[in-house]
Amino acid sequence: MAARLIGRVLDRGFYARDARSLAPLLLNKILVHHDPDAGRLAVRIVEVEAYAGAEDEGSHGFRGLTKRNAAMFGPPGHLYVYFTYGMHWCANVVAGEDGLSSAVLLRAAAPVTGIETMRTRRAAARTDTDLCSGPARLTQALGLAGGHDGTDLTLTRAAVRLLDDGVPPPTDPTVTTRVGLRSGRGDEYPWRFFVPDDPNVSHGPKQ
DNA sequence: TTTCGGATTCACT
DNA sequence: GTGAATCCGAAAT
Numbered sequence: 001m002a003a004r005l006i007g008r009v010l011d012r013g014f015y016a017r018d019a020r021s022l023a024p025l026l027l028n029k030i031l032v033h034h035d036p037d038a039g040r041l042a043v044r045i046v047e048v049e050a051y052a053g054a055e056d057e058g059s060h061g062f063r064g065l066t067k068r069n070a071a072m073f074g075p076p077g078h079l080y081v082y083f084t085y086g087m088h089w090c091a092n093v094v095a096g097e098d099g100l101s102s103a104v105l106l107r108a109a110a111p112v113t114g115i116e117t118m119r120t121r122r123a124a125a126r127t128d129t130d131l132c133s134g135p136a137r138l139t140q141a142l143g144l145a146g147g148h149d150g151t152d153l154t155l156t157r158a159a160v161r162l163l164d165d166g167v168p169p170p171t172d173p174t175v176t177t178r179v180g181l182r183s184g185r186g187d188e189y190p191w192r193f194f195v196p197d198d199p200n201v202s203h204g205p206k207q
Numbered sequence: 208t209t210t211c212g213g214a215t216t217c218a219c220t
Numbered sequence: 221g222t223g224a225a226t227c228c229g230a231a232a233t
Contacts (some may be wrong), residue, residue, distance in 0.1 A: 086226035
């Protein structure tokens with residue numbers, strides 16, 4: 001029933017570019033979680049935000065290395081998963097060279113495989129386009145949490161992987177400012193990218 | 208040790 | 221469109 005997923009694992013060099021360059025390239029990539037409880041879950045990424053290193057006040061890395069954000073400072077191609085608002089997990093892909101604190105936040109996706117599991121986990125979702133239409137919704141639907149912080153996405157046996165299945169990123173992605181940042185703390189940078197007119201994109205500022 | 212505020216979501220008006 | 225829920229990490233004391 002489920003269509004066979006064919007795709008190649010992206011290599012380290014793909015992730016090594018800076019976050020602003022990497023972010024739009026992640027659009028239309030496939031995020032797969034081999035969930036020990038639910039089997040294979042997969043989504044197609046449709047919305048991302050770039051967080052760029054030490055000079056970006058909106059980035060967790062702005063205030064330097066801490067135990068929480070250590071994955072951001074590590075080598076590219078790993079997951080950075082953090083807890084926020086006392087109840088939500090958000091997942092990032094680490095970008096840039098080892099030692100730089102840059103990452104791309106995965107904000108929204110389109111369900112591909114395991115939709116029944118996602119509907120169960122996202123009971124509040126009224127429609128399938130609400131299953132992954134926000135950074136914390138995405139992690140909840142896929143079952144990602146703090147235990148996945150630091151996962152190497154480039155390992156073929158990793159529980160979480162990012163695949164290129166041949167669908168290219170949009171040639172003209174929509175670009176806006178980032179969501180949820182305080183005024184003057186990096187909210188002015190146009191570093192949010194999403195697939196134009198995709199119904200799974202989160203409800204952010206004017207699109 | 209205490210305080211502060213958050214890369215959000217959901218229910219409700 | 222508005223506000224409550226909810227708790228951890230980091231900064232301040």
